[in-house]
Amino acid sequence: MVSSKNLESRTAAVAEGRALERHDVVELRSRFGRAVRRLETDALGEPIVHVDPEHNTDVLGYLRDAQGFDMLKDVTGLDLGGDQPVQVVYQLWSTSESKPLRVKAEVPPDRPKLKSAFGIWRAANWLEREVYDMFGVRFEGHPDPRRILMPENYEEGYPLRKGFPLRGRFTRAEQTRRALARDLEDIYSLAELEVARSGGRGQELASRLGQVPGVSVSVAGADVPDLETSNMILNIGPQHPATHGVLRLVVELDGETIVKCTPHIGYLHTGFEKLGEYRTWNQNIPLTDRIDYLAPMLYNIGYALAVERLLGIDITPRCKVIRVICSELNRILSHLIWVGTTAIDIGAFTPFLYTFQERERIYNLHEAYCGARMTTSVTRIGGMMADVPPGWLDGVAEFVETFPKTLAETERLLTQNSIWIGRTQGVGVMGGADAINSGLCGPNLRASGVAYDVRKDNPYLDYETYDFDVPIGENGDTYDRYLVRMEEMRQSLRILEQALDRVPDGPINVSDPRVILPPKSEVMNSIDGMIAHFKLVMEGLKVPAGEVWSSIESSKGELGIYLVADGGPKPVRCRYRAPSFMNMSNLPALIEGSLIADLIAVNASIDIVLGEIDR
């Protein structure tokens, strides 16, 4: 069954430029005149607006205020090599109209400079720091323009620029020597130490909280005037059991109150995005497992889907349903580890054992399907690595049937537990509008009362045909984030039940010889099959030039994958917009002003996975 859409018709639709007649794009052009340099469409036919780098914040501000693009999903860079300008890509979304818009600004590669969009969306904070770290683009007016993933004294350059070699500029021995020559005491950032010394912003916040620093203390009847007080700096991590990986938090404390919290990330930076440019389209799939190892199949599926959108092929109906089953199983897998580890952080050990028992059952299903427990690499461009083995769907059905019991037991341990409630209710609160503006996503955003779920708002894999609810919270606190995740697991079970009922027969892979290897019987017996096999193995899958920003709802939030192809066998840019990265950037806003003990609860509640944050 051939179900690949005709490539020519798709490009024709793009050439027609229907997307460019969208009223917002037309209006933008008429309003800003030459500040809008040119318009393009991407592989999905979505508009790309190139703006003048001098006027980027004017256009972006207008888009947010007048056209309702209230969500900044991504800011990233794109270097095409040589003397070509470095592009900075803003991916916007309007929650009211459910439509995307991509804005690009081109800056010269030797002196890249732009105005920061931090004043428009707070979500731009870490995203712009990453663009600076990886591409060297400086953002004027950014409140904290430091490197974010690489060490602050990194001297080899900007890794994602095309001129930067994959293995770095220095030899391995030199890299090791430089790494070990660093004095660990030095890596407190100077700014933080300065704040501690002067009281700085701490005093400001402390007086806002009604606590007066520099209090007069009376000792044995005599007044001691204005004792010098200073805030305490506490370092947590990067090797700490409650940071869920190799996260480092530096908090500035006034008593037990956190006045400032600075997350330091990048301790697990692996270079997935750089490596992605050196691997063929299919070779990238095993790498995606290792980004979010708590829900590996979701990343496999998100990546495969993005490439398929770029290619313009439709996968088979059976593959769609199998992918939905895999997605929802992995959502449960990830939420389970979240419940287990968060409960440990807050002081309850039993849920960890309960949830790991269930995780082992999902791991068994993984193993039965693809042979690996965790690093599944289960998708291929145009299908799956294989059809599911006989009896596998029965195994999933049994899990769906028996899992609610454990879920109910875990809930019974926690939901009404007074310690749990005391530690979580009213802790780490963020309202809906703030959450959208600052880029909170996934269950955290929904706990803040925003019913945004990619499965509903921008459906993929036919999610619109499944009957499920999007749970939302009322208060946006840690307890709501817990409730939302528990309810999401139940909704995932509902989706699984429906998916199991409708698994159609038929092939799992598209029968397109440009994409999927033909069956061995054909390769051995027909010249056509052999040629197709040879071309695919020797030359690799060719993806037509173009770009796509595709997203799925991962267990942590919206996973965006931005791919740029030049017609060759490897991506030009392979960007993963990691939901945990966006959530993590909000930790300071969630925690500043609360007590140090709440830091552990709030940090656990936003469900981070460091592999994804650092990439």
Added chain:
Amino acid sequence: MSKQDMSDPAAQRQQIETEIPRPWVLARLDDLVNWARRNSLWPMPFGTACCAIEMMAAAASKYDIARYGMERMGYTPRQADVMIVAGRVSYKMAPVMRRIWDQMPQPKWCISMGACASTGGVFDTYTLAQGIDTVVPVDVYVPGCPPRPEGLLYGLLMIQEKIKGESIVDPRAREEAPEAAGKAHLAPKEVELIAAPFGNSTFQNRVSGLESSSPIVRPGDRKD
């Protein structure tokens, strides 16, 4: 010895003390010490990435690391014996790992869990240390990506085997030069050797004398 003598404990003890030659005690002390050491290994879980989740699975109900006396995961290096490095270690993380290793008291052992910790794995990139053995000495490498929990348990059993053969009077077994603290474990030349493109496989060929499979040197890929 008559039956009457056996019933007298004082006589019995005296007989043991006179009959047993002195060196016997030292040899048995090794066994005793090693038995104690290997059955209460306290791991220092240095988990960074995917392997850390399998390490957690090894500690959870199904695999139950407590069966080997190793359930006491010590998150403080000062009270730990085995550092389990589970996952990728970047150059940004390397000094932290070295610091933790230096803080652990002797005797101590190190397990490198998974492909990334052992060789850098598939990530031959600008940011990742190509094997933690360039930074700290490693006793056992557990292969896999990630290794199954059984693999980690087997690695711990291998540490136990290794301890069995150690002697407390052998000064070489656990010596550590104080000036080496905070420094790389391998000399720069050796780091280069094992961290060359396609790393350890070519390294193994080279030590076995197969010069033909020398690493591919790409012009411009590296500035020496």
